[in-house]
Each structure stands twice: as C-alpha cells, then as structure tokens.
Amino acid sequence: MCLAIPVKVISVEGTSARVIIEDVEYTASLLLLDDVKPGDFIMLHAGFAIEKVDPREAAETLQLLLDMEKNRTN
Amino acid sequence: MKYVDEYRKKELILSVAEKLNTISKKEIVLMEVCGGHTMAIHRFGLTSLLPSNIHLISGPGCPVCVSSQHFIDLSMAYSRIPGIIITTYGDLIRVPGSSTSLEKERAAGSDIRIVYSVLESLEIAKKNSEKNIIFLGIGFETTAPATAAAILQAKKDKINNFYVLSAHKIMPPVMKELVKEGVKIDGFIAPGHVSAITGTGIYNELASVYGLGVVVAGFEPADLMQAVLMLAVQIETGTQKVDVQYQRVVHKEGNTIAQQLLNEVFVHGDDRWRGLGIIPESGLKISDDFSSFDAEKHFFVEIPESREPKGCICGQILRGLKTPVDCSLFAGKCTPSDPVGACMVSGEGTCATYYKYRF
Numbered sequence: 001m002c003l004a005i006p007v008k009v010i011s012v013e014g015t016s017a018r019v020i021i022e023d024v025e026y027t028a029s030l031l032l033l034d035d036v037k038p039g040d041f042i043m044l045h046a047g048f049a050i051e052k053v054d055p056r057e058a059a060e061t062l063q064l065l066l067d068m069e070k071n072r073t074n
Numbered sequence: 075m076k077y078v079d080e081y082r083k084k085e086l087i088l089s090v091a092e093k094l095n096t097i098s099k100k101e102i103v104l105m106e107v108c109g110g111h112t113m114a115i116h117r118f119g120l121t122s123l124l125p126s127n128i129h130l131i132s133g134p135g136c137p138v139c140v141s142s143q144h145f146i147d148l149s150m151a152y153s154r155i156p157g158i159i160i161t162t163y164g165d166l167i168r169v170p171g172s173s174t175s176l177e178k179e180r181a182a183g184s185d186i187r188i189v190y191s192v193l194e195s196l197e198i199a200k201k202n203s204e205k206n207i208i209f210l211g212i213g214f215e216t217t218a219p220a221t222a223a224a225i226l227q228a229k230k231d232k233i234n235n236f237y238v239l240s241a242h243k244i245m246p247p248v249m250k251e252l253v254k255e256g257v258k259i260d261g262f263i264a265p266g267h268v269s270a271i272t273g274t275g276i277y278n279e280l281a282s283v284y285g286l287g288v289v290v291a292g293f294e295p296a297d298l299m300q301a302v303l304m305l306a307v308q309i310e311t312g313t314q315k316v317d318v319q320y321q322r323v324v325h326k327e328g329n330t331i332a333q334q335l336l337n338e339v340f341v342h343g344d345d346r347w348r349g350l351g352i353i354p355e356s357g358l359k360i361s362d363d364f365s366s367f368d369a370e371k372h373f374f375v376e377i378p379e380s381r382e383p384k385g386c387i388c389g390q391i392l393r394g395l396k397t398p399v400d401c402s403l404f405a406g407k408c409t410p411s412d413p414v415g416a417c418m419v420s421g422e423g424t425c426a427t428y429y430k431y432r433f
Binding site: 001002003004005006008022029031032033034041043045046047048050051053054055057058060061062064065066068069071072 | 085092268271
C-alpha cells in the first residue's frame with residue numbers, strides 16, 4: 001500500500017508532472033512536492049509525487065554496498 | 075529501472091549477508107513494520123540469507139489488514155445507498171466484511187469503482203453531479219496526504235458531492251503500543267515511505283525511552299539487508315538509535331508540504347485497528363473545518379455489530395505474536411482466491427505473502 005516507485009520526470013506543468021514508468025507516460029500530481037524539474041526522479045505513490053530521489057545520497061549508499069562487495073572479493 | 079536494479083544485484087546482497095554473518099552474535103528479533111517490506115523480504119528470499127540468530131517478524135503496517143471490520147461493514151452499507159458511488163483503492167474491495175464484501179456488493183449492483191489516485195474520485199464527482207461520491211480513505215502517513223490534497227482541491231473547485239470515509243492511521247502510536255504490550259523485539263525496520271513524509275523524529279521515543287534500534291529502510295533487497303546489518307551493529311555494540319538506510323529518499327525533517335496538508339485537514343483521534351482494538355490518537359479524522367467532506371457527518375446507516383471472522387488469527391499476526399503457519403485456516407479454508415481474513419487479501423498482507431512465497 002505504501003509502495004512508491006522511482007520515476008523520471010519529463011515535463012512539468014503547474015501542479016502536474018509527466019513521468020515515465022518503464023515505457024508508459026503518466027501524469028503525476030505535484031500537490032505534495034515543489035521544485036520539481038524535468039530530469040528529476042520522483043517517488044510516485046498513488047498518483048502523487050511524495051519525494052525526490054537524491055542522486056548524491058543514492059550514489060553514497062550504493063558506494064557503501066560496493067565497498068562491502070570489494071572487500072569480500074579481496 | 076534506475077534506483078531499483080542497482081539494489082537488486084546478487085553480489086551486493088550476498089556481501090552484506092556475509093558481513094552480517096561475521097558481526098552478528100546475539101539472538102535478535104527485528105520487526106519490519108511495513109507490509110511492503112514484508113513482501114520484499116519474502117519475494118527476494120532474504121530470510122534464507124540471514125544468520126540463524128536474527129529473526130524477522132512482520133508488524134501492523136498493511137493498511138488493508140488493519141482496517142477494522144466496522145469500517146468495512148460501514149463501507150458496504152454506504153455502497154447500498156441509492157445514488158452513491160464508492161471509490162476505493164483496489165485491495166480493499168475483496169476484504170470480507172461481517173456478511174459480504176464490496177466485491178460482492180458490486181456484483182449485486184452497487185456502483186463501486188477502483189481508483190489508482192484519489193484525484194480520480196474528483197473527476198468522477200464532476201462527471202456525476204447528481205450522485206454523491208464517497209472515497210474510502212485507507213493508508214498511513216504515506217497515503218493520507220493525498221486524501222488531504224484531494225479534499226483541499228475539492229474545496230477550491232467547489233465540488234460539493236465528494237466525501238471521504240477516513241480510516242487513515244498513523245504509525246507511531248501502534249509501534250509504541252506493541253512495545254508497551256510486551257511484544258519481544260530488539261529493533262524496528264522502520265517504514266521508508268511513511269518516513270519520507272513524517273521525517274525520522276517520530277521514532278526518537280522508541281530509541282531513547284525503550285532502548286530499541288530503529289533503521290528506516292528502502293524496499294529493495296540490498297536496502298533491507300543493509301538495514302538489518304545496521305540494526306545488528308547497533309544491537310551488538312549497544313548503540314541503539316534512530317538511523318536511516320534509505321538516505322536517497324528520506325530526510326530527517328520529512329516532506330513538510332505533506333505534513334502541512336495533514337495538519338490542515340485532519341486531527342488525531344482514537345481509532346480501531348483490526349485485532350488490536352482501539353489505539354488512542356492513532357487515527358486521522360477529518361477536522362471540523364472540513365466536515366462538509368466527511369462521509370460520516372452526512373450519511374447515516376445502521377449496521378449490525380461487526381464480527382471478526384471465526385478462527386482467523388490476523389490480529390495476533392499483526393502484533394507479531396504468531397505467523398500464518400500457526401493458523402488452522404491458513405492455506406486450507408483461507409487462500410488468496412477465497413480469503414477469510416484481511417491479512418490474506420492484501421498483496422502485502424503477511425498471510426498472502428507467506429502463501430505466495432513460502433508455501
């Protein structure tokens with residue numbers, strides 16, 4: 001129920017954003033999130049953008065995991 | 075899919091599992107509160123990667139599962155009023171009420187429509203001005219802001235045939251209630267998307283007063299394994315605190331716009347949870363300022379006393395006291411195609427998850 005998926009924003013108009021889910025376009029509501037720009041990834045839940053995905057934080061988490069994998073193979 | 079596939083890489087998951095196996099010594103029980111986490115843990119078979127001293131139990135974080143029988147019965151009674159259109163998220167329509175389900179009411183002629191977004195209800199209201207639309211509001215802090223936004227939008231657009239029956243609930247009171255009741259857990263894998271809205275402050279008391287570890291986790295297998303690792307490290311070293319694994323989405327302060335909308339439209343009130351009874355201040359009720367949108371203030375129906383299905387132990391499963399295999403109905407009388415209790419209906423219900431991935 002609290003499922004949300006990361007989707008890419010392709011355009012923004014007023015309080016709506018066109019996003020791509022796999023290959024399908026969908027209009028997401030931006031009533032709960034501001035400062036959204038084309039190219040951003042947002043978490044989409046029940047038709048609403050609830051938060052942006054922070055690419056820097058995503059890279060950091062992934063690096064932490066990759067470091068664990070690297071130490072394992074060494 | 076970006077931000078999904080990276081966190082499903084087998085080697086990453088196995089390396090976290092290996093690290094976990096080296097550092098974890100104590101017998102620990104962790105509760106994943108969110109139904110989405112339960113589903114992901116079993117879908118990806120993560121329990122088989124954990125050391126034998128780490129036990130995961132499922133909590134009360136599946137909105138369909140915790141919706142009270144009274145709410146389901148009331149929804150069905152509303153659906154029988156002539157001129158009413160019920161709109162709802164999909165899972166709810168199959169939940170058995172005391173005597174029937176919304177799905178059966180629909181087959182019998184009630185106008186019940188599944189929506190993906192609550193905003194679709196406003197479109198239905200505009201197109202059916204001679205009818206009244208009641209949206210069944212279920213879900214936690216992740217979902218409730220959408221309902222608040224829809225009510226504000228309806229007010230702005232002067233839509234006066236849109237109503238909400240709110241069974242929205244919040245997480246902190248039920249998490250605290252379980253701990254106070256004495257459910258034996260050492261830490262919580264905290265819900266990622268609830269926390270994206272609320273921020274992390276709502277868990278402080280669980281760590282500071284009850285000494286529990288709390289890690290807010292994402293929903294991919296590497297996320298969940300890393301969250302378990304973080305909790306294991308906290309517990310092994312006696313440094314229990316609130317921490318965030320799901321940094322790419324969850325910020326300490328949460329989504330302040332969504333919080334404002336929640337505060338504007340809802341007030342906290344006592345609420346009924348399936349199998350758990352009434353939990354103080356755990357429900358989101360529509361505030362007096364928006365009572366013109368509150369279905370319960372406009373439609374009055376008599377419903378017989380609600381009955382929980384006989385033999386169903388959903389309530390004990392939601393409290394983490396039992397697992398589905400302890401239930402005599404599981405996979406016999408109660409299956410996803412013919413569910414007895416709500417935990418078997420929802421795709422993220424613990425019983426449905428066990429049936430699908432472990433049975």
